[in-house]
Structures are given as C-alpha cells and as structure tokens.
Amino acid sequence: MHNFYNLEVNNDEAITHLPFFPSIAWLSFAEKQKEISIDIYETFPKQTFRNRILLMSSNGLQAITVPVQRDKHEKILTKDAKISYKENWNIRLWRAIYSNYGNSPYFEYYSDEIKNILLREFEYLMDLNVEVFMFLKKCFSLSCNLNLTDKFVGSKENNYLNSFSIKTRKIDGEGFPPYIQCFYEKIPFEENLSSLDLLLCLGGREGREYLLKN
Numbered sequence: 001m002h003n004f005y006n007l008e009v010n011n012d013e014a015i016t017h018l019p020f021f022p023s024i025a026w027l028s029f030a031e032k033q034k035e036i037s038i039d040i041y042e043t044f045p046k047q048t049f050r051n052r053i054l055l056m057s058s059n060g061l062q063a064i065t066v067p068v069q070r071d072k073h074e075k076i077l078t079k080d081a082k083i084s085y086k087e088n089w090n091i092r093l094w095r096a097i098y099s100n101y102g103n104s105p106y107f108e109y110y111s112d113e114i115k116n117i118l119l120r121e122f123e124y125l126m127d128l129n130v131e132v133f134m135f136l137k138k139c140f141s142l143s144c145n146l147n148l149t150d151k152f153v154g155s156k157e158n159n160y161l162n163s164f165s166i167k168t169r170k171i172d173g174e175g176f177p178p179y180i181q182c183f184y185e186k187i188p189f190e191e192n193l194s195s196l197d198l199l200l201c202l203g204g205r206e207g208r209e210y211l212l213k214n
Helices: 024-033 089-101 107-118 125-139 195-213
Strands: 014-016 035-038 052-057 060-065 145-148
Touching: 014 024, 024 035, 024 195, 052 089, 052 195, 060 089, 089 107, 089 195, 107 125, 107 195, 125 145, 125 195
Parallel strands: 014 035, 035 145
Antiparallel strands: 052 060
C-alpha cells in the first residue's frame, strides 16, 4: 500500500478494518466516531468484507469478492494485499451493479464515478478501499476521517477489527429501518447491505440522514 501516508494512532480512536464499499452499519459507526484508525499491519484475513461487497439482485443477495494475490498458505499484511485481475472481477462487478441497480433512483447520478473507480485497476486493495471510502464520504457528506496505522495495534482498546463481519451482518443491522430497495416487490428487505445499495436507492442526502439517525 503506497499511495497514502500512515499516521500515528490517537489512543482515543477506535481501531478497525476498512471494508470494500463498507456496510451501512460500518459507515454509520465510522461517522459517529469522527476519527477512526485502520490497522493496515494486521494479518490479512480470509472471507471478510475487507474485499467483499454484498448487493441486492433479482435473485436475492449477491456477493462479489475482490481476489487477492497470494499463495494458498501465505500470510500477508493488509497493507501488502495486491489485487488480482485475472478473473476480471471488476468488470463482473460493474455489470452486476448495472444489472441490479440500473433502474434505481440514483444510478445515473453516481454511475460514472463508480465505474471509473472499478475500472482503474488499483494495484493494492487498501488503495482501492480508501478511494471507495473517499467517494462515499463525498456522496454522503460525511465528516469522519481515517488514520492508517504505522504498526500493528490490534491489542489496543476500542478494538473493532473483528466487528462488522459477514456472520454478524444481520445483528449489526438491527435498528436500521427498512427503505425501498431494488426488487422490493418480490424480495423482502435485506438489512445492512453495502452502503452502495443505500446510495443508489436513497441518494446522498437522504442516505446521510439514514446513517446518522441509526
């Protein structure tokens, strides 16, 4: 991870990971914290939202993973996680977004920027995730700031590295009221999807209000 400076962590800041197109609960948490620290020196774990996005589709939930380059048993740090483009995951994700959200109220407003981010082919996952976060911060007019650590601080107090996981998605989403999602006429509401779902369905202004009220 080379494009962003690492900053010393303030003891009062919550420490967490930075997901790819974060969940609604994660983004709401981050905004309420105002300052959060991202531990980029953690050992990169498998099967998390760090490199996975959860969308709504006409067949229900659709998960797409950003593949990371590494040997089967190799351990790498999050800051060193490089993206693999062998399977054209970014094109597949863009097509899924177009197919699933092309008729959503705010697709035309945000689609060009989303497409440009996905097709840029970032080398490092963290650079991609920071770019996505900055895009969402702008769209939702958020004020929270990220600090990237210069060492492993996983044992620090206010540790949320293992929070906001795939297994706890529904629990994390408790208390967030339903909003009109794509395909709502045939598929029940799914809480706490990617914040991209919120953005394309409610837009930046209403989406911000939703994040702050819950």
